[in-house]
Amino acid sequence: MNLSLYSVHAALVLDKDGNHIFTKYYSRKDFPALFGGSRKEQAKFESGLASKTVKSHAEVIMYDGYVVCYKNISDVCFYFVGRPDENELILSIALNAFVEAVSILLNDVVDKRNIFDKLDMVMLALDETIDDGIILETSAPIIAERVSKRPSKNMDMDISNINEQTLKEASKQATEWFRSFISA
Numbered sequence: 001m002n003l004s005l006y007s008v009h010a011a012l013v014l015d016k017d018g019n020h021i022f023t024k025y026y027s028r029k030d031f032p033a034l035f036g037g038s039r040k041e042q043a044k045f046e047s048g049l050a051s052k053t054v055k056s057h058a059e060v061i062m063y064d065g066y067v068v069c070y071k072n073i074s075d076v077c078f079y080f081v082g083r084p085d086e087n088e089l090i091l092s093i094a095l096n097a098f099v100e101a102v103s104i105l106l107n108d109v110v111d112k113r114n115i116f117d118k119l120d121m122v123m124l125a126l127d128e129t130i131d132d133g134i135i136l137e138t139s140a141p142i143i144a145e146r147v148s149k150r151p152s153k154n155m156d157m158d159i160s161n162i163n164e165q166t167l168k169e170a171s172k173q174a175t176e177w178f179r180s181f182i183s184a
Helices: 032-036 039-053 088-105 112-117 119-129 140-148 153-183
Strands: 010-015 020-025 060-063 066-073 076-082
Touching (some): 010 039, 020 039, 020 112, 020 119, 039 060, 066 088, 076 088, 088 119, 088 140, 112 119, 119 140
Antiparallel strands (some): 010 020, 010 076, 060 066
16 A cells, blocks of 8 residues: 555646646656656657547546546646556545636636636646645645735835844844953
8 A cells, every 4th residue: 555645646737639738747756758758758648648538527547557637627638647556536636626726816717728828827826736746735715825825015014124123133132242241
C-alpha cells in the first residue's frame, strides 16, 4: 500500500483535440519517457489521453498504466494523473476543487480563450491546489480567494511604518547598550 503524500503526478489542461494549453508533471521517476523524451512524446501522451476521454462520460479512467481523473468543460479538459494504486476519490476531490476555483476566477466562463487570457490566474490556482504533487487545498473558494487576493496600499504603508519603528527602536536600544558598556 502506497501511503505517500505525493498523490498527483501530473496536471494537464488540454483542449478537446488534445492540444496543450498547459501541463505540469510533478514526478520525473513516474513519467521518465515524458521528462526524458521529446516534446513529441509528450504530445503523443496528451493527445492519446484526450482522444480516449473526449467522448467518455466517466470521470476516472486507467490510461497507459495511470489512474486519470478528468473533467470536460466546454472546449477544455482538465486532468489529474496518479499512480495506478492512487486513491481516485482523493484525485477527483482535488480536481473538482481546482476546476471550481478556475470557474470562480474566470467568472463561470471556462473555455480555451478565457483560460489563455487569464493563464496566470489558472496556473496560480493549480499551485494553490497542488505543490510538488502534494494536495494542499480542496476548497475552491479558498483557492480562488488566495489567487485573487491583492494587498491594499494602506496595508503596505502600515507594514513599512512598523518596520521603521522597529529599526528605530533597535537602533536606540543598541545605542543605549553601547553607552552603558563604555561607561562601565
